[in-house]
Amino acid sequence: MRSTTLAVAVLSMLALTPATEARAAALDWQPCKGTALAGLDCATLTVPMDYRTPFGAQLSIALSRHRATDPLRRRGVLFTNPGGPGGSGLEMPSGYADQPISQVYDIIGMDPRGVGASTRLSCLISSWRPDLPSRPTDADLPVFTAYARETEELCRRGGGDLRQFITTMNTARDLDRARAALGERKINYLGVSYGTWLGAVYGEMFPQRLDRSVLDSALDPIKTWHEQDDDILTTIEANFTRWATWAANRDQTFKLGTTPREVRASVDKIAEAVKTKPIAGFRNIDLFDENVGISTRSRPLWKEFGETMSQALGEISGAKSDTAPRSRTDRAVATAREDIKATRNGVFQTVTCEWNWPSNVEDYYADMRRARDHFPYGDTVSYMAPTNCTFRSFTPEPLPKIGPARYPTGLVLQGDGDTNTPYVNGEVMAETLGSSLVSVAGEGTHGQYANVPDPLMGFPAANPCVDNAVNAYLLDGVLPGSRVTCQSTNPPPSVPFDGPPRSVG
Incomplete structure (x- = not known):
């Protein structure tokens, strides 16, 4: 596996003759078009569709740049990636423009191959929108399989020959082509979510080309x-x-129970009622389960969610319905749906198939039943369901094995409570690479560096502890200790304790 990947990587580097690099370096940077990219420069890079045939079919890669504001202190380029896979990265440099790193780095954004302004990969869209319930009966389970099969078939037909070349490894090669086009000997890298895996793969394939690396909300490189x-x-x-522990500590306020078990029982009671009629604005059990997952993840929503659950118990007992307390909660749910939609493109449904997936649908069904019966909140069943990758119609390039970093020690950031990339994933990434780990305790958000609060939600708030650690490293090469903990800046609202507090964790 590893030798095949490295051999292809060598071919890609051999294709970069001095003449090729000289031609590539003449990127035509122009002011970007569109309000979202105001203040940035944009350019287009041409790369091989298949690096095994570097002079064959070519793809266009869209790049953006925020130039270092203090040229005398400039220390190179900082490539960024927002994750997904399938996220557009052209706007990312603007998100770091107010950080001190923008003074010394040309911050580079990129729409990876298949995405946005780059050569796009598309799946055909089906008119079939099956009901995929959060608590499916056994009779519902085959519907998940049918939908996954159709999704793969539509991606196969829509993606054509391009699909097999939309890979993490080829995107890493594109990064290195962009490095050469910029005339840089090395790059620095800041990736979020799936972008952390891309960064680890780049470092494995091109260790001599990577200087400083920040992996924010990391995947597990082993699983x-x-x-x-x-x-x-x-x-x-x-x-x-x-x-539930936090709410139990405040039973005089929420009246949901004095222990976590009693609070869970109250929520279960509401769920049973929602199955038969709308309660507290929840139209059905699917919406309710989704809301429970999002609201208990986001600490600033804890009070509002507790009030909603208290109101729901009142409605079950005959009180009048009032959905006013749920304004921020509903917005959080809508935002989560927008995030999912943004990454559910042909790239997501192709790149995630690089990993091996179980092929026996009965194994999925057993896991789905277990999630449904044990803890269905947060749409847990969907994570256990078959995906299009269960029925993968192409043979992907083998993934490289990530081992101890052969480049300078980097930095991994990980939030406790993050359900996109759980904390344990970041622990393994840091341990595998030998990177320093900055943990954020009591934090449910995804992405820890340079947060800007949503003006309507009021969170996630910036975390100076995290920002200072990243800035010290990227600016001056100063790493924190191998394991450092920052406290969350997005705590639950202040609600009086009933008595001596129990541990929330």
Whole structure:
């Protein structure tokens, strides 16, 4: 596996003759078009579709740049990636423009191959929108399989020959082509979520080309994509238990129970009622389960969610319905749906198939039943369901094995309570690479560096502890200790304790 990947990587580097690099360096930077990219420069890079045939079919890669504001202190380029896979990265440099790193780095954004302004990969869209319930009956389970099969078939037909070349490894090669085009000997890197895996792969393939590296909210480099879903389910339930403990400490306010077990029983009672009629604005059990997962993850929503659950119990007893307290909660749910939609493109449904997926649907069904019966909140069943990758119609390039970093020690950031990339994933990434780990305790957000609060939500708030650690490293090469903990800046709202507080965790 490893030798095949490295051999292809060598071919890609051999294709970069001095003349090729000289031609590539003449990127035509122009002011970007569009309000979202205001203040940035944009350019297009041409790369091989298949690096085994570097002079064959070519793809266009869209790049953006925020130039270092203090040229005398400039120390190179900082490539960024927002994750997904399938996220557009052209706007990312603007997100770091107010950080001190923008003074010394040309910050580079990129729409990876298949995405946005780059050569796009598309799946055909089906008119079939099956009901995929959060608590499926056994009779519902084959519907998940049918939908996954159709999704793969539509991606196969829509993606054509391009699909097999939309890979993490080829994106890493594209990064290195961009490095050469910029005339840089090395790059620095800041990746978020799936972007952490891309950064680790780049470092494995091109260790001599990577200087400083920040991996924010990391994947586990050892497990498959589906194996990490188990960690997500554990985190979703742990977030609920922490909220239930917090609410139990405040039973005089919420009246949901004096122990976490009693609070869970109250929520279960509401769920049973929602199955038969709308309660507290929840139209159905699917919406309710989704809301429970999001609200117990986001600590600033804990009070509002507790009030909603208290109101729901009142409605069950005959009180009048009032959905006013749920304004921020509903917005959080809508935002989560937008995030999912943004990454559910042809790239997501192709790149995630690089990992191996179980092929026996009965194994999925057993896991789905277990999630449904044990803890269905947070849409846990969907994580256990078959995906299009279960029926993968192409043979992907083998993934490289990530081992101890052969480049300078980097930095991994990981939030406790993050259900996109659970905390344990970041621990393994840091341990595998030998990187320093900055943990954020009591934090449910995804992405820890340079947070800007949503003006309507009021969170996530910036975390100076995290920002200072990243800035010290990227600016001056100063790493924190091998294991450092920052406290969350997005705590639950202040609600009086009933008595001596129990541990929330």
